[in-house]
Amino acid sequence: MRSNTETYLHKGMRKKMVDGIREKGITDESVLEAISQVPRHYFLDSAFEKHAYEERAFLIGEDQTISHPYTVAYQTQLLQIKPFDKVLEVGTGSAYQACVLAELKAKVFTIERQKKLFDANKSFEFLQNYPTIRRFYGDGFEGLPTYAPFDKIIITAAAPFIPEKLIKQLKSGGIMVIPVNEGDAQRMMRITKRADGTFDEEKFDEFSFVPMLIGKKD
Numbered sequence: 024m025r026s027n028t029e030t031y032l033h034k035g036m037r038k039k040m041v042d043g044i045r046e047k048g049i050t051d052e053s054v055l056e057a058i059s060q061v062p063r064h065y066f067l068d069s070a071f072e073k074h075a076y077e078e079r080a081f082l083i084g085e086d087q088t089i090s091h092p093y094t095v096a097y098q099t100q101l102l103q104i105k106p107f108d109k110v111l112e113v114g115t116g117s118a119y120q121a122c123v124l125a126e127l128k129a130k131v132f133t134i135e136r137q138k139k140l141f142d143a144n145k146s147f148e149f150l151q152n153y154p155t156i157r158r159f160y161g162d163g164f165e166g167l168p169t170y171a172p173f174d175k176i177i178i179t180a181a182a183p184f185i186p187e188k189l190i191k192q193l194k195s196g197g198i199m200v201i202p203v204n205e206g207d208a209q210r211m212m213r214i215t216k217r218a219d220g221t222f223d224e225e226k227f228d229e230f231s232f233v234p235m236l237i238g239k240k241d
């Protein structure tokens with residue numbers, strides 16, 4: 024069960040969480056503001072409620088996790104979201120990252136490969152606050168060709184490689200932020216697509232994500 028009440032205690036813990044993210048090096052105030060607007064405890068089982076604002080990942084079912092708050096902030100900052108950007112997210116999970124993107128006024132198209140996690144969000148009332156989020160059950164390796172091209176693409180699972188099909192669904196000048204396997208961890212990468220279809224690659228810090236897996240799961 025997810026909790027759906029907010030107290031001043033939650034607000035206080037969230038403010039501290041945002042201060043922590045800022046101290047760790049996130050400088051984009053619009054990203055910090057978006058994170059301070061989303062009650063992270065709504066996205067977790069109420070058993071974790073007291074810990075929801077700690078700098079850690081949590082299980083959200085089906086062996087999947089909601090990312091660390093710092094990781095969400097880091098990926099979001101690299102994406103350089105502008106209002107009305109069309110953003111594809113691979114790995115909806117709890118939908119927390121999707122809500123942070125929607126707070127930045129992005130139009131979010133988010134894909135989840137696990138039916139149980141996809142279905143769990145159907146009854147998640149808080150998502151009604153974000154009519155600009157569209158959720159899809161499918162394989163993120165395929166992207167969403169019908170809705171392409173996208174201004175931005177964010178992968179929130181450990182990618183074994185940079186999926187060619189997703190690069191194709193990026194607008195010219197568009198940005199993809201993707202953690203790519205490198206040994207036991209993932210290197211955060213930012214891919215910027217050039218007009219001729221080739222791309223620039225920038226490498227950032229290492230993170231640890233659950234794997235991006237091929238195909239859907241019932």
Ligand code: SAH
Pocket residue numbers: 087088089090113114115116117118119120121134135136137140161162163164179180233234235236237238
């Ligand atoms: N963004 C999420 C965190 C997700 S954890 C949040 O804010 O809570 C990674 C998620 O990616 C998991 O739910 C996992 O099932 C999903 N996933 C892994 N491979 C995928 C794929 N190929 N397509 C879509 N989703 C995928």
